[in-house]
Amino acid sequence: MLRIASREHPYVKYLVKLQKSAQLRKQSASTILDGIHLIQSYLSAGTGFSAPRSIIISEAGQKNSEIISLLDTCRQFPDTCIYRVTDQVFEKISSVKTPTGVLACITVPAVTDPSTIAASKLSNCILLESIQDPGNLGTIIRTAAAADISDIFLSRDCADAWSPKTLRAAMGAHFLTTIHSDCNLLEIAKHFHGQIFATALNGYQALYQSDLTKPTAFVFGNEGTGLSELMLRAADKTIFVPMPGKTESLNAASTVAVCLFEMVRQQKYGFKA
């Protein structure tokens, strides 16, 4: 176990930058998992995920039994560096208000080229265009994993799926579905073998009148402006969530939840069953 007591240590500086910079996360193909729950989710996900690059523990964290057991798991990995840092150093690196005392630096899983996946048989998936809020994106990933969506495709201008905020909101769901960043959604849509439903406030068909028992790709747009014209045209149909109240719209993540769980319902009870 390596010890770091200085906040000016180059590795500390690197980790602080990794928390903040989407560019560095992309360049280094890595990110930080902050807290016991996220790291446990990562370790138990298995296939597709390698051993953590490093584990960073605070002095306080070393007294936590869950962290001790997590450390025992990580000691099995010969290529995982384990760092013990002072509480002050830990606080500098951690992005959460009340740190649990453990961080992991991991390799962001490399995903297959979406064009090759799209050509093969994808099951139900979602396409996200320009989702800006990392909290929304994380919540969407969590919902998608709960609804057993296999693949999530993100346009280039979406928030970073691997940012600390997104990871926190998704509560470990990143490791239960496949996330494809920086996608050309039009290309994905072109190759998808099933039906493509784009959600829009002024959509053509009510969600509940849409047969979701067939392979479906849902397309969701930006929180403020919705989907682009090009994306709307690339869909087989535009659909809307009927809203009996007087509000204009739902939050993006709420719309995703309503659509995906209507699909879950239909898969179990049939369309109009």
Next chain:
Amino acid sequence: MLRIASREHPYVKYLVKLQKSAQLRKQSASTILDGIHLIQSYLSAGTGFSAPRSIIISEAGQKNSEIISLLDTCRQFPDTCIYRVTDQVFEKISSVKTPTGVLACITVPAVTDPSTIAASKLSNCILLESIQDPGNLGTIIRTAAAADISDIFLSRDCADAWSPKTLRAAMGAHFLTTIHSDCNLLEIAKHFHGQIFATALNGYQALYQSDLTKPTAFVFGNEGTGLSELMLRAADKTIFVPMPGKTESLNAASTVAVCLFEMVRQQKYGFKA
């Protein structure tokens, strides 16, 4: 129009404190609406809402045509003070990253004593126990308004429904439904004439097997720990959202969206229709 150029002006200090302090918001029965959209929603809501106490405009905001027209509306109210402040002063008061240049200080609507309402005929409503995150709470209020829920009851330890973050997330939905803060939820449940469904991960009945065409009160619990034992026992039934994926749970606001829009679906297409 009154002009304020000093960041040390007592009214500026008061507004800054109002943004931050739930206690002051409660004591003064007031809150701040930040931005054009929220203020427009407030002004168009009508009944139950009085004229704003004050409108605060930045120098930059005075050039915005939407703000000018909003100001014209507010000039009709004899008891609304209008303040013009420097951009520096405005930035000090505003809680958003990119201020639109207009704020309103409003009276938080006084709601009828819940015990008298509960005794009368409430339609579909939701009971929220210990929802901690203001963003979640705001999203829930937005979803409830879209689903035409008439009343939202909050336990004493919920996040403040009238905080800037909650207001921002709800996007004006506060003015389209009735929010009852600081409630004794057990009392509300006792007096509710319809069925009470408490949501729990290990609930007794699947959401989709529950008849939601009758008057229903949904009870939702804390993001981490769920509902208290007492609240679970106060419900007629515990229900769960079936999740085919491998995740443990949905975000609280996503659970609300799934439940309320299943109710919307059943209201339109019938139970098992």
